[in-house]
Amino acid sequence: MDILTPHLLKAGVESKGKFIIATVAGDLHDIGKNIVAIMLKGAGYEVIDLGVDVSTDKIINAVKKEKAPFLGMSALLTTTMRKMEEVVIQLKEEGLRNEVRIAIGGAPTSQEFSDKVGADTHCIDAFAVLDWLKAS
Numbered sequence: 001m002d003i004l005t006p007h008l009l010k011a012g013v014e015s016k017g018k019f020i021i022a023t024v025a026g027d028l029h030d031i032g033k034n035i036v037a038i039m040l041k042g043a044g045y046e047v048i049d050l051g052v053d054v055s056t057d058k059i060i061n062a063v064k065k066e067k068a069p070f071l072g073m074s075a076l077l078t079t080t081m082r083k084m085e086e087v088v089i090q091l092k093e094e095g096l097r098n099e100v101r102i103a104i105g106g107a108p109t110s111q112e113f114s115d116k117v118g119a120d121t122h123c124i125d126a127f128a129v130l131d132w133l134k135a136s
């Protein structure tokens with residue numbers, strides 16, 4: 001990623017907005033998340049990467065602090081994907097759900113799961129999230 005980043009980032013691109021991205025609590029997988037992050041950066045988004053094993057509270061606090069219009073969550077384990085629902089519920093409880101659009105991804109997730117947990121979309125890969133953002 002360190003080698004690819006300078007080649008993928010176009011110089012002087014105006015920011016299209018903040019995009020918070022995180023791998024949810026309990027999950028250490030980040031290869032896919034990092035690919036998505038670099039593609040978003042390349043497309044002109046200001047990516048705030050919270051890293052891996054990110055607690056629900058930390059994600060909520062970042063949404064509050066950054067006032068980012070977009071949040072992306074990654075999970076590769078069937079045991080951790082439920083954390084995405086926890087984030088959506090907490091955002092609703094704090095009256096923030098309508099402030100942020102949520103994309104989820106990771107091998108065990110699906111559009112059906114996204115609908116169930118109340119995210120805005122499931123993305124199969126980094127190209128899908130760019131298509132979704134373009135259509136948003």
Ligand code: B12
Nearest residue numbers: 027028029030031032072073074077078105106107123125
């Ligand atoms: C690499 C890997 C690891 C590495 C992770 C290294 C790292 N830095 O990420 C290591 C060795 C650390 C690891 C550990 C474990 N792993 Co693992 N791992 C994998 C493996 C082989 C590949 C995952 C990967 O990187 N794929 C490549 C990337 C590019 O694809 P991707 O993640 O799917 O991402 C793409 C899309 O999903 C999407 N996407 C992903 N995230 C997001 C987010 C957003 C916002 C968007 C829009 C899109 C998006 O876009 C990405 C780019 O195209 C998978 C098997 C598999 N086939 O998936 C198992 C797998 C996920 N691991 C598994 C397991 C069980 C574990 C361990 C529990 C093993 C153990 N007993 O210790 C631990 C868990 C550690 C933890 N707490 O997280 C299981 C999960 C099973 C399950 N049903 O939950 C899998 C499926 C293997 C298996 N078949 O059993 N693992």
